Amino acid sequence: MQFFSSNFKLGILGGGQLGKMLLYETRKWDIYTKVMDASAEAPCKIACNHFVQGSLLDFDDVYTFGKDVDVLTIEIENVNVDALEKLESEGVKVYPPTNALRVIQNKATQKLFYTDNNIPTAPFTRFAYTSEIEDSISNGGLQFPFVWKSAQFGYDGQGVKVVRSLEDLNDLPNVECIAEKMVDFKSELAVVVARNAKGEIKTYPVVEMEFHPEANQVEYVICPARIKASVAKKAVEVALKVSSQIEHVGLLAVELFQTKDDKILVNEVAPRPHNSGHYSIEASYTNQFEQHIRAILGLPLGKTDSKVAGVMVNLVGAEGHTGDVVYENIDSILEMDGVTPHIYGKKQTRPFRKMGHVTIVDEDMAKARKVAQQVKETIKVISK
Template sequence: MDRFSLPIARIGIIGGGQLGRMMAKAAKRIGCTCVVLDPQPGSPAAQIAGQQIVGHYHDPAKLRELADACDVLTFDIEDIGTETLVELEQEGHAIYPAPGVLALIQDKLTQKQALEAAGIPTAPFVPMPEPTPEAFAAFGYPLVQKARRGGYDGRGVSIIKRPEDFDRHLPVPSLVERFVPARKEVAVLVARGRDGDCRCYPPVEMCFRAGENVLDMLLAPAAIDDSEAEAARALAVRTVEALGGVGVFGVEMFLAEDGSLLVNEVAPRTHNSGHHTIEACVTDQFEQHLRAVVGLPLGSTDQLVPAAMINLLGAPGYRGRPVIRGMAEALAIPGVCVHLYGKATTSPFRKMGHVTVLDTDIEQAREKALRVRELIEITGEEQA
């Protein structure tokens, strides 16, 4: 019979943002404690965890202080000093996902090369150490340029459809890949335990703002047929197994017009495409991630009810202390679940929270989510 002393585990979270905040909430449910490393005092995750080391993710001394205070380390961001994490792992500290996996995925080029080497289908690509009009023309338009490092939430990506658009290129070491005219963009969350057990959540559909690379709305489950959903789940598992990941991974894919699937990118952490799992699934992605990194059995990924999810972004033109309008009216709509991230200041398009809408009819959930998006506005006490 299993016997545990409380806390079940002391978990160190590198990064104190909204993902760490929701992870800390899940940790409390399963009897774990958390210590957060973040440069911002009173970070969103630390508000829940209650313990924070104030310091940067690249500070070797602070990373070591966190490792010494905890049983296992994980992270809610990717921009971390992996050299120190590799040293800590070699000294016997448990770190999941492994520093080597994180280092590989941090670089979009080495990530793509690893997927290609493993036989995972992706859009054709070439390295682009120095972007030039001639190099782009040789590859062919339309194309997508991705910065090798530092890109997320639409940053570090430029879609260039013709030579006249070259002035929109990113003047950094990058890669270029073929533009895929996808029928849908889908994501699959995969949880992989320390024992190699894998569990998949149902694929979700990601709807992006026209002309931008920022997620506008998520629909779960995706409106694809059963064979496409099963193929997406199988491809996501193959991808995470090829990387040797432990924890929750977000695998973003293109579903082409012919029904084929191409992996776009992999996130080695809990993911924006899985926020709906808090209310809609038996085991949410944050508890699932902690189960995986601590070594507990993975939970059921069954989805209990359809859901739509929107991000709450800071309104353009405002900064400073957040001012929220329309929340009471939104909460009066049946099935609406509001999550605010506890960020002390807002700025244009900063992620300040999200809303999940549950309904037995996915189309009704979508329509309610659109109403909520019109109702809730997050401004600030200062003009930007």
């Protein structure tokens, strides 16, 4: 099949920043793209060939959207899988496949998958409703502290809370959830695995993630991770096992805990380009977005090595600011060597909303991390 400058149509469900960055690559290769998102102001709107406004969770919207594309992919997991399954049965190539997406879409199902396949993960308990947790605590089945996670619709720190007392349960939604044992970890790592439709697999270097203590969002992604080679090897092995068992096509970002005694546990996965791979746009031979396109089209996978050390800084809305966005001091960071900002195109900011990211590259990792700190302290995402 001809993909370039042809009648081929690639469909993307979700029009946010990940879709926008995928479109950098499709425009580079002149691949026709059709995108659907619920928002009329989605960042993807300006860069795709055909934009459709519709609900990603509505069966009819998703099914109708996907009927006239050749390959359909996602930039967010919260989509109507029943519609994707019907499209698959009618010959549309859907990547990641619906059987993989059904597992990943629900955190409880995802955790059970790890248990069933002997993939190391933190102990957990599954609940149909949050209201059941208090009884479990009373009966000695669950002990403080633990991490509460909504089974569905959680993202960017939403749907996750550390529970240290009964009072912490009060404001949580009464939904299907898991209670996960707190892991005494040394660091949080991630491995992005690429797998194309022919089964070819490549991994990106292990990255290290530093999180905001309150928002539970990634503040920095550091590549390569500052860990021993033996730990990196274990992390890659675990990520490859997840990839093999789940049989995804495209990218799979595997988030991991490195425990105090250097065991590797799977936290969760995402079957798409991921925040932990944004550094690759400037630092890698093949960035994660090009790699995802290569994988879902069955093209040879690109080189995943880094050219230089890379650190990514997330740009999120400042606390106390809601409204029309202003990027303060962006000119100051542009004066720094090796600094590249990416602005996602969201016109409205609010506290902790992801508005962009900045990549810092340097041959010296220590220097890159130092500049990243300067960037974080300099640029401010505020409202008018």
